[in-house]
Amino acid sequence: MGRGKIEIKRIENATNRQVTYSKRRTGIMKKARELTVLCDAQVAIIMFSSTGKYHEFCSPSTDIKGIFDRYQQAIGTSLWIEQQRMGEDLDGLEFDELRGLEQNVDAALKEYHVISTQTETYKKKVKHSYEAYKTLQQELGLCEEPAWFVDNTGGGWDGGAGAGAAADMFAFRVVPSQPNLHGMAYGGNHDLRLG
Amino acid sequence: MGRGKIEIKRIENATNRQVTYSKRRTGIMKKARELTVLCDAQVAIIMFSSTGKYHEFCSPSTDIKGIFDRYQQAIGTSLWIEQQRMGEDLDGLEFDELRGLEQNVDAALKEYHVISTQTETYKKKVKHSYEAYKTLQQELGLCEEPAWFVDNTGGGWDGGAGAGAAADMFAFRVVPSQPNLHGMAYGGNHDLRLG
DNA sequence: GTGGCTATCTATAATTG
DNA sequence: TCAATTATAGATAGCCA
Numbered sequence: 001m002g003r004g005k006i007e008i009k010r011i012e013n014a015t016n017r018q019v020t021y022s023k024r025r026t027g028i029m030k031k032a033r034e035l036t037v038l039c040d041a042q043v044a045i046i047m048f049s050s051t052g053k054y055h056e057f058c059s060p061s062t063d064i065k066g067i068f069d070r071y072q073q074a075i076g077t078s079l080w081i082e083q084q085r086m087g088e089d090l091d092g093l094e095f096d097e098l099r100g101l102e103q104n105v106d107a108a109l110k111e112y113h114v115i116s117t118q119t120e121t122y123k124k125k126v127k128h129s130y131e132a133y134k135t136l137q138q139e140l141g142l143c144e145e146p147a148w149f150v151d152n153t154g155g156g157w158d159g160g161a162g163a164g165a166a167a168d169m170f171a172f173r174v175v176p177s178q179p180n181l182h183g184m185a186y187g188g189n190h191d192l193r194l195g
Numbered sequence: 196m197g198r199g200k201i202e203i204k205r206i207e208n209a210t211n212r213q214v215t216y217s218k219r220r221t222g223i224m225k226k227a228r229e230l231t232v233l234c235d236a237q238v239a240i241i242m243f244s245s246t247g248k249y250h251e252f253c254s255p256s257t258d259i260k261g262i263f264d265r266y267q268q269a270i271g272t273s274l275w276i277e278q279q280r281m282g283e284d285l286d287g288l289e290f291d292e293l294r295g296l297e298q299n300v301d302a303a304l305k306e307y308h309v310i311s312t313q314t315e316t317y318k319k320k321v322k323h324s325y326e327a328y329k330t331l332q333q334e335l336g337l338c339e340e341p342a343w344f345v346d347n348t349g350g351g352w353d354g355g356a357g358a359g360a361a362a363d364m365f366a367f368r369v370v371p372s373q374p375n376l377h378g379m380a381y382g383g384n385h386d387l388r389l390g
Numbered sequence: 391g392t393g394g395c396t397a398t399c400t401a402t403a404a405t406t407g
Numbered sequence: 408t409c410a411a412t413t414a415t416a417g418a419t420a421g422c423c424a
C-alpha cells in the first residue's frame with residue numbers, strides 16, 4: 001500500500017525505518033481502536049521501536065496491567081505446570097551453570113523487583129484486611145497472637161467469600177525488611193533470603 | 196475497505212461481530228508481524244473477543260511476559276510513585292471499608308498468587324545462585340551462617356555484573372514455607388504474613 | 391525528525407457457493 | 408455455518424516542503 005510494493009524485511013536505512021515505524025504504528029493503533037469498538041473486544045498493545053521508545057494501546061475501561069492480569073489468568077494453569085517442568089530442568093544443572101546463574105543474580109533481582117511491584121496493590125489489601133481481622137479477633141476475645149491462617153479443609157477462617165483453588169497452590173511467607181517499604185529508595189541495605 | 200463503508204460503532208449482530216473480529220484480528224496480527232520485521236521493533240498484543248477467547252502476538256526472541264517486563268521497567272518509576280500514593284489513600288480508609296476489604300481477601304490472595312507465578316522463574320535462579328554462593332563461601336572458609344547480602348554501598352558482594360538502581364528500591368525477605376514449593380498442590384496449610 | 395500529498399497496494403464488507 | 412470471491416475503502420511508500 002504505497003507507491004510501490006515492498007518486501008517484508010528489515011529496512012536498513014535508519015531514517016526510513018523510523019518513518020515507517022511511526023506511520024505503521026499509527027495504523028495498527030487505529031485498527032486496534034476500531035476493533036475494540038466494532039467488536040467489543042479488549043486489546044492491549046505494547047511496542048518498542050528499534051531505538052527503544054515505547055508506545056502502548058489499551059481498550060477503554062482498563063489498562064495494560066489489567067489486560068495482562070486477565071491474560072495471565074487465562075493461561076494460568078498451563079503456566080504453573082510449565083514452571084513445575086522448569087523446576088525439574090533446573091535441578092539438573094551442573095555446578096558451572098550455577099556459577100553462571102550467580103553472575104546473573106543482580107539482573108534476576110531487578111526483574112524480580114519489577115514484577116513484585118505488581119503485587120503491592122494486593123499486598124496492601126491483604127495487610128489492611130489482616131489488621132481488620134486482628135481487631136475483630138481481639139474484640140471477640142479470641143487468641144491474642146496475631147496470626148493469619150487461610151485453609152479450606154474446614155477449620156479456621158477461610159476468607160469469607162469465594163475461597164477457590166488458586167490459593168491452595170500457593171504458600172509463602174512475605175516479610176518486608178522495613179516497615180515503610182515505599183519510603184526507602186536508594187542506598188539502603190537489601191536482604192532477599194530463600195530457605 | 197470493503198464493499199461498503201462502515202461506521203465505527205459496536206456491531207450489534209453477534210455473528211457479524213464475531214466474523215469481523217476474526218478477520219480484523221488476523222489483519223492486525225499480520226501488520227504487527229510486518230512491523231517487527233520491517234522496523235526491528237518489539238511488539239506484544241493481547242486480545243480478548245467479546246466472547247472471552249484470547250489471542251496473542253509477540254515478536255520473536257521473547258514472549259509477552261518479557262515485553263510486559265520491559266514495559267514495566269520503562270514506566271517503573273512512575274508506577275512506583277503511583278503506588279506510594281495508593282498507600283496513602285488506603286491509610287484513610289474507614290473501618291467499614293476495611294471490613295469490606297477483609298471480605299475480598301481471598302480474591303486478593305488469588306490475584307496475588309497469579310502475579311507471583313511470574314516471579315517463580317527468577318526466584319529459582321536466585322535460589323540456585325544463592326546455593327552456589329554459599330558453597331563458594333564455605334570453600335573459602337568464610338562465615339558458616341547462610342546469608343545473602345546485596346549491597347552496592349561498597350561492602351560485600353554486589354552481584355558481579357551490571358548492578359543497577361532498580362534493586363536499590365527493593366527490600367524483602369521471601370521465605371518459602373515448604374522446601375519443595377512446586378511439589379505441593381492442593382490441601383496443605385497456607386501461611387502468608389505481612390509484618 | 392514532521393506533516394501533507396497521491397499513486398498504489400492491502401485489508402476487508404458484502405456477497406456468493 | 409463456514410470458506411471463497413470481489414469491489415471498495417483504507418493504509419501507506421515514496422516524495423517534497
